[in-house]
Amino acid sequence: xxxxxxxxxxxxxxxxxxxxxxxxxxxxxxxxxxxxxxxxxxxxxxxxxxxxxxxxxxxxxxxxxxxxxxxxxxxxxxxxxxxxxxxxxxxxxxxxxxxxxxxxxxxxxxxxxxxxxxxxxxxxxxxxxxxxxxxxxxxxxxxxxxxxxxxxxxxxxxxxxxxxxxxxxxxxxxxxxxxxxxxxxxxxxxxxxxxxxxxxxxxxxxxxxxxxxxxxxxxxxxxxxxxxxxxxxxxxxxxxxxxxxxxxxxxxxxxxxxxxxxxxxxxxxxxxxxxxxxxxxxxxxxxxxxxxxxxxxxxxxxxxxxxxxxxxxxxxxxxxxxxxxxxxxxxxxxxxxxxxxxxxxxxxx
Amino acid sequence: xxxxxxxxxxxxxxxxxxxxxxxxxxxxxxxxxxxxxxxxxxxxxxxxxxxxxxxxxxxxxxxxxxxxxxxxxxxxxxxxxxxxxxxxxxxxxxxxxxxxxxxxxxxxxxxxxxxxxxxxxxxxxxxxxxxxxxxxxxxxxxxxxxxxxxxxxxxxxxxxxxxxxxxxxxxxxxxxxxxxxxxxxxxxxxxxxxxxxxxxxxxxxxxxxxxxxxxxxxxxxxxxxxxxxxxxxxxxxxxxxxxxxxxxxxxxxxxxxxxxxxxxxxxxxxxxxxxxxxxxxxxxxxxxxxxxxxxxxxxxxxxxxxxxxxxxxxxxxxxxxxxxxxxxxxxxxxxxxxxxxxxxxxxxx
Numbered sequence: 001x002x003x004x005x006x007x008x009x010x011x012x013x014x015x016x017x018x019x020x021x022x023x024x025x026x027x028x029x030x031x032x033x034x035x036x037x038x039x040x041x042x043x044x045x046x047x048x049x050x051x052x053x054x055x056x057x058x059x060x061x062x063x064x065x066x067x068x069x070x071x072x073x074x075x076x077x078x079x080x081x082x083x084x085x086x087x088x089x090x091x092x093x094x095x096x097x098x099x100x101x102x103x104x105x106x107x108x109x110x111x112x113x114x115x116x117x118x119x120x121x122x123x124x125x126x127x128x129x130x131x132x133x134x135x136x137x138x139x140x141x142x143x144x145x146x147x148x149x150x151x152x153x154x155x156x157x158x159x160x161x162x163x164x165x166x167x168x169x170x171x172x173x174x175x176x177x178x179x180x181x182x183x184x185x186x187x188x189x190x191x192x193x194x195x196x197x198x199x200x201x202x203x204x205x206x207x208x209x210x211x212x213x214x215x216x217x218x219x220x221x222x223x224x225x226x227x228x229x230x231x232x233x234x235x236x237x238x239x240x241x242x243x244x245x246x247x248x249x250x251x252x253x254x255x256x257x258x259x260x261x262x263x264x265x266x267x268x269x270x271x272x273x274x275x276x277x278x279x280x281x282x283x284x285x286x287x288x289x290x291x292x293x294x295x296x297x298x299x300x301x302x303x304x305x306x307x308x309x310x311x312x313x314x315x316x317x318x319x320x321x322x323x324x325x326x327x328x329x330x331x332x333x334x335x336x337x338x339x340x341x342x343x344x345x346x347x348x349x
Numbered sequence: 350x351x352x353x354x355x356x357x358x359x360x361x362x363x364x365x366x367x368x369x370x371x372x373x374x375x376x377x378x379x380x381x382x383x384x385x386x387x388x389x390x391x392x393x394x395x396x397x398x399x400x401x402x403x404x405x406x407x408x409x410x411x412x413x414x415x416x417x418x419x420x421x422x423x424x425x426x427x428x429x430x431x432x433x434x435x436x437x438x439x440x441x442x443x444x445x446x447x448x449x450x451x452x453x454x455x456x457x458x459x460x461x462x463x464x465x466x467x468x469x470x471x472x473x474x475x476x477x478x479x480x481x482x483x484x485x486x487x488x489x490x491x492x493x494x495x496x497x498x499x500x501x502x503x504x505x506x507x508x509x510x511x512x513x514x515x516x517x518x519x520x521x522x523x524x525x526x527x528x529x530x531x532x533x534x535x536x537x538x539x540x541x542x543x544x545x546x547x548x549x550x551x552x553x554x555x556x557x558x559x560x561x562x563x564x565x566x567x568x569x570x571x572x573x574x575x576x577x578x579x580x581x582x583x584x585x586x587x588x589x590x591x592x593x594x595x596x597x598x599x600x601x602x603x604x605x606x607x608x609x610x611x612x613x614x615x616x617x618x619x620x621x622x623x624x625x626x627x628x629x630x631x632x633x634x635x636x637x638x639x640x641x642x643x644x645x646x647x648x649x650x651x652x653x654x655x656x657x658x659x660x661x662x663x664x665x666x667x668x669x670x671x672x673x674x675x676x677x678x679x680x681x682x683x684x685x686x687x688x689x690x691x692x693x694x695x696x697x698x
Contacts, residue, residue: 184589260569
């Protein structure tokens with residue numbers, strides 16, 4: 001297995017360390033930190049340019065800063081061999097997915113990182129147990145998606161297929177919006193306190209504002225990379241605050257109580273859903289070997305809240321057919337089988 | 350010292366236990382739970398009615414549910430002796446302060462409570478170390494404010510004088526608004542996830558939404574009691590979100606970075622200010638013995654962020670003059686002396 005890493009900082013370096021240490025892959029890298037990455041054991045070779053890095057590569061990871069990703073992915077797709085899967089590690093996915101309809105491209109987003117940047121902080125176990133979003137499109141090659149899925153699993157992460165637009169909307173709602181609200185809360189409290197000391201009202205204010213003023217060196221880029229989805233989320237927040245205001249002005253205690261109960265139930269559902277685990281079930285289906293099929297299955301299950309914990313694709317000898325094996329959580333197996341059958345594929349459970 | 354407790358639940362019962370146990374006071378109580386409070390040792394006597402409870406009282410604490418406070422305070426002021434300080438324990442203060450210009454009345458708000466209500470959960474140490482806001486007005490009797498200040502200290506709490514309007518605006522900003530935002534965040538994330546599992550993005554979403562759906566049995570009353578200030582706070586939040594939106598749309602990374610730095614500095618300042626402690630300094634001043642003087646001093650220091658950790662008032666023999674002793678944090682002593690002198694009172698440090 002030959003892997004190319006384009007941009008060898010914290011994430012790229014950790015991919016190199018894990019690919020060499022866990023998968024026995026041969027890893028070439030390119031970028032300013034590549035020589036140092038070789039010293040750290042994150043790369044077998046520092047390539048002098050993209051073409052050399054990608055020569056004979058089975059997979060290429062683009063791990064450059066988020067603003068540079070679209071152009072670098074373009075260049076990598078131009079230089080990569082026909083059978084090489086190309087992915088990136090940016091924190092927003094819609095723009096890059098829209099720009100790259102190439103069947104070799106699958107957007108990616110590992111939920112892993114550290115406070116300190118640079119290859120010197122790279123670790124082989126950075127992705128251990130981490131969720132790693134993959135955003136295949138309807139044009140993505142099934143064989144290449146399956147390869148990337150297995151690779152990401154091999155790096156120690158849990159790959160989760162998700163539609164690029166849903167990914168960005170979700171990240172706006174659960175990460176970027178809470179950061180904006182935390183900033184607004186501290187600014188507003190500073191104004192309201194007007195020199196008074198913060199009352200020791202328990203941990204609610206501390207918790208709600210814990211992420212206020214997060215690292216000014218990286219958060220501008222994170223906000224701006226997901227600007228479109230974040231602006232939509234802000235507009236929705238303003239609308240919801242207007243509804244809350246109306247309920248308060250109305251003074252209907254029973255409606256407020258119902259609102260509290262709903263928020264409680266929603267939060268429990270969100271957090272419990274995030275903790276699903278346990279035994280998995282294997283599901284097999286015969287599928288035609290054409291682009292988009294595997295992506296379709298992955299997205300359909302993802303939309304239904306079913307996570308694919310592992311995936312294997314075995315093409316038939318003549319390469320026109322294939323069998324896909326999916327591993328999903330035991331309680332979701334029947335639903336998954338129904339959805340795959342609903343797409344028109346024969347399921348063997 | 351004779352103390353009357355009107356409404357003997359968790360808070361009233363704990364006042365009774367602490368007043369008897371720590372101050373050796375004689376405590377009479379009135380309300381449905383009064384007989385049980387006697388059994389628990391929280392009262393010396395269960396009075397059959399307000400008049401009996403207040404007969405000869407030096408201080409009266411109104412600890413009924415928040416919606417009933419204004420009417421009960423009216424009734425208590427009508428029945429209480431001329432030299433009895435009357436206070437309440439409601440979580441919002443502007444409405445009750447405006448309704449009661451009586452020189453015997455001082456609004457109060459202990460930042461203490463427990464999940465379980467009722468006198469059976471009352472504890473002598475419920476107020477130990479707790480902030481207890483007092484909202485004297487310009488008409489409040491200095492002698493009675495000083496008595497209440499010492500009483501609250503004797504119950505184990507730290508009294509903090511604050512303007513009623515600032516109190517409500519502050520509580521809206523640091524408690525009620527974060528609760529509303531937490532509810533909005535979970536509703537919005539539920540919509541955005543659309544069946545996807547919550548990504549394990551670290552603790553930011555959990556923390557930001559920890560208070561979502563707080564106890565539906567009590568939060569409607571808490572929101573509604575502070576409705577006016579909360580509606581103003583919501584409008585301000587919407588305005589600030591509009592500013593944040595404009596900065597994002599503008600795409601100026603340097604402005605966003607400055608915004609992050611400001612939020613970080615504001616949060617540090619808020620939390621550090623909440624942790625001031627250390628040695629205190631005694632400050633004495635001669636003051637005329639007329640209503641409003643002590644309140645004026647307490648409010649002036651409060652507005653400057655200076656907390657009075659203790660207070661003692663000694664009237665002159667002819668009762669026209671007095672000397673007030675104030676204890677403030679060592680580093681704030683010089684500023685406090687300057688402010689008191691600025692009000693026209695001779696300071697002896």
